[in-house]
Amino acid sequence: MTLSCIAVDDEPLALGLVCAFIDKTPFLKLAGRYSSAVEALQGLLSGPAVDVIFLDIQMPDLTGLELARVLERSNRGAHTTRIVFTTAFDQFALDGFRVDALDYLLKPFNYEEFLRAASKARQYFDLVHRVDSTPVAVQLPAPAEVVDDYLFLKVEYQLVRIAYKDILYIEGLKDYVKLYRQSDPDKPLLSLTSLKSLEEKLPSNQFMRVHRSFIVALNSINAFTRNSVQIRSALIPVSDQYKDVFGQFISRWL
Secondary structure (H helix, E strand, C coil), X not given: CCEEEEEECCCHHHHHHHHHHHHHCCCEEEEEEECCHHHHHHHHHHCCCCCEEEEECCCCCCCHHXXXXXXXXXXXXXXXXXXXXXXXXXXXXXXXXXXXXXXXXXXXXXHHHHHHHHHHHHXXXXXXXXXXXXXXXXXXXXXXXXXXXXXXXXXXCXXXXXXXXXXXXXXXXXXXXXXXXXXXXXXXXXXXXXXXXXXXXXXXXXXXXXXXXXXXXXXXXXXECCXXXXXXXXXXXXXXXXXXXXXXXXXXXX
């Protein structure tokens, strides 16, 4: 798969370097180069969609972060354009994460670092292509329903595959969630998503929300009362809002 790309940077040397790296990469095709975010926006809105934008952040008139937010609101149909930010200021990393950037390159970067970010983009679009091209076999009669036993969670600019059986519990923290795993319980995965979004993805026969801030894996529960759940050393409260549903679940053992 070849990915179409544009490069946006107000520094001529930096712009030339990114374009040279794109030309050097076999699975990338340079579709445009812009010295300002305003020019890039005009080209993106009037021309064909591109797969990846290598985008500087600090630029006059319109910054890279502002351009990313405009593109999010422009709703260009089903095509997803991913952004790799390039900047000399590491304090923008969290802002890049908030606008769903694919990766973040800190200047000065070499070709090896550029290729690592480009490879993330290729892996992302390979995954999207496989999902989109999968035959819709679920519409045909089948003896049993086939369901996934994993989910993908965005962690530090990449999609991480997590098996349901590896999840202990998930904690919601405003704009983020912490996912605790059996395989590495002391190092939770941090993701910029909502607890509600994950609740909708998880199978209800394996997971239960017991608090506005917690979802637990039912097979990971070590002990419980009507007011709390213990998973390993963690004691998780069961709030009043969820006590009836949780009570129905535990009634089979009481």
